[in-house]
Amino acid sequence: MAVTAHDSGLAGGSLAVDEETDLALLDQHLLKTNTLSKRMTTILSQLDTRLSRLDKSIAPLGIRELTRQAANIDLAIAQMTGAPVPSSAAKRKDSYPTTSSANGHGSYTESSSSIPRSGSAGQLPPSQVFSKPASKVVEEKKKKKTESPLSSSPSVMDRKRAVPRTDVLPRWQETSPQLAAPSLPTQRAPSPMSPVVTPQSLSPQIPWSPQGDGGERVILSRGPDIMALGEYFGALEVVIADLEHMNQGLMEGRGGTREQGVAELSSIVEDAFGQCVQMLLQVTRDTMPRPFDPNTFAGSDVPSPATYYPPLSSVRALTARLAAAVYPDQPTPKTTQVLQPILNDCIADLAAARGDWIRRSLTAVSAHVDEAGTGNYEGRGSEKVRLVMKLWDSYLVAAEAEAALAAVTFPGSVGHQLVVETLPYGLTVLNQTMTQVIAGIKKSLTTQTMCLLDLYAALSTFQPKYETVMANLLGQDGADVQNALNPTLSTMRALALRSFPERLVDIRAPARNATQNVSISDTTHSTLADLEALPSYGNLVETLLRSSGHIERSWLMGASTPPSTARSAAEEGGLVNLYAADVLGTLLIHLDTSAKMMRRPLSSTFLLNNLSHIRNTTSSFNADIIGPGAEDMLNRHFREAKQGYLGEWTGLTALLQHTVQSRFNVGSSHDKQSTKEAAAAFFERLSELEQTCRQYPLSRADPHLRDRVGNETEELVRTAYSQFWNKAHGKYDKYLKGSPDEVGRRVHAVFR
Secondary structure, three states: OHHHHHHHHHHHHHHHHHHHHHHHHHHHHHHHHHHHHHHHHHHHHHHHHHHHHHHHHHHHHHOHHHHHHHHHHHHHHHHHHOOOOOHHHHHHHHHOOOOOOOOOOOOOOOOOOOOOOEOOOOOOOHHHHOOOOHHHHHHHHHHHHHHOOHHHOOOOEEOOEEOOOOOOOOOOOOOOOOOOOOOOOOEOOOOOOOOOOOHHHOOOOOOOOOOOOOHHHHHHHHOOOOOOHHHHHHHHHHHHHHHHHHHHHHHOOOOOOHHHHHHHHHHHHHHHHHHHHHHHHHHHHHOOOOOOOHHHHOOOOOOOHHHHOOOHHHHHHHHHHHHHHHOOOOOOHHHHHHHHHHHHHHHHHHHHHHHHHHHHHHHHHHHHHHHOOOOOOOOOOHHHHHHHHHHHHHHHHHHHHHHHHHHHHOOOHHHHHHHHHHHHHHHHHHHHHHHHHHHHHHHOOOOOHHHHHHHHHHHHHHHHHHHHHHHHHHOOOOHHHHOOHHHHHHHHHHHHHHHHHHHHHHHHOOOOOOOOOOOOOHHHHHHHHHHHHHHHHHHHHHHHHHHOOOOOOHHHOOOOOOOOOOOOHHHHOOHHHHHHHHHHHHHHHHHHHHHHOOOOOHHHHHHHHHHHHHHHHHHOOOOOOOOHHHHHHHHHHHHHHHHHHHHHHHHHHHOOHHHOOOHHHOOHHHHHHHHHHHHHHHHHHHHHHHHHHHHOOOOOOOHHHHHHHHHHHHHHHHHHHHHHHHHHOOOOHHHOOOOHHHHHHHHHHHOO
């Protein structure tokens, strides 16, 4: 029973897990269904809104002419008969502007395509048209002008929004009394010979009619559509033409309602143009490609605009129309005055978007510049220099690509302005990078001198190309971009000049951690590496050294005694060779100072190892940077170091010298004692020297030095011991611990 219950429990648990899994899946499907439902609802709602707006725009086109004719009829009848204007006609008059004259110059005219009708006659009787005296008609006109000026008529378009037209109604709405002809049983359709109503015979309350029929303002009120830019900018051109004509009249002194009309039309043009600008900025941000790779751009050809910016076709039509609206072929002073600030702001925003894209592209490599090592005396920061030059190369290619793209999107001065405002954004990354690089070099100028010279030489070579390209792109504008390398190169030049005397000071300084180490010092390695690399910057270093002062040895900073025995640049073979001689002289002073802090014979071994390495390295230099004065100085110091090393072995042989001749002509017993003491002292000192020389040997990387010094030492010791051996052999053999050959082999073994 217990097993059965356990099994049933497991089965029940498994079923519960399956049910929970099914419920979780159902919940996920329900969430997906709800999400899809909301999206479909949103799409259908947007579609319904668009269809409704489209229907509202299309439906009034069929009844527009009839509405206008009805309004004209009612107004003409009211004017000629003196009767009050019918309410329906007044509403039409206030809500819909009349059409312009046939020539399209915006004069105060009223469409006269239809004439008021009479009750039973074919046309209005003359008595009705001219029933009042002319003087009375004039007085009534003045009175009406005073009571109801034209400026009191409502505006068709308010700023920032379009006022809906009351005569533009959806097709599903019932016909209102405004659209129906007034019930006048006494009127009939006029004949073609009926008199045309002139502007002077109409009421001044009738508003001025622009070139368009009002449909343009409806189009502008809907906002721009990227797929229907022709229609939108066509409507904008009509409104701009009206604005310029009205503004011209205002400038000529014909006031009236023109001032208000210019303000209203300016607002319409400004709003319509601003919507296009916003659409352009949105499209630009949405279609911005991924940042480019500076590794690919550096040293490559300038890409075409379509390759550099693939969505070019989606913005090209819009940008060209925007520029043409502000700077058309025919001058439009008022429109340019209104739209130029908006276009300038648009160019600034576009430049910020494009410049930020360039900045993000360059940041990818800029981050690696700080991570790259500056290198030691073997690797002179070549990776850091390579990355820095890659940044400048890719920025130059991007600048040329931006100029080509701007010339396509905004032809003329607008494109040039876009380039001028775009390029400084990318330059900020380069300036920040160079600031960090220079700050790192300043922290350890001596160890990074070669990195500094590498970078200075590379940028100096790159500068003419950079300035030429930027001058072609920017012209007289963008001086900060064109001269971007000047502050950097000036700072680097000052650091390079400072590095020469500081290098001598750092070499002369004693080691901070003095140890009993006879190997080649780091100062020797680094100094020789700098000297070996110096000829590769021969012309640059020569120029820097000559510009640092009027005297030859300006790097000595006024020191009274030069560190080397070289006399002049002419004797050494050039100013660089003279500097190299002073560097080697300073290095020898440093080695002597370090050797004095060691005990003997370690000091001699240390000097011999370092001097031999200096002579071997300088002789293998590819360039002849070591002059005769420097070479003589090295040879002299090497001989002195070798003499000091052999002096320790000479002291060993001196222990045997006093037994060669009997002192004070004493007897044999005294000779025996002195021979015994000399032999004991000799072999004891020999053991000490063997142990010391094995613990602190000559450089194993210089077998020639070991063989040469070993042979000389062996010959020295063998010769002295042979004389001692010949004197004591046969009488005092028990004090002699080896023959001259055996002693020679022991000495030679030390240098193996």
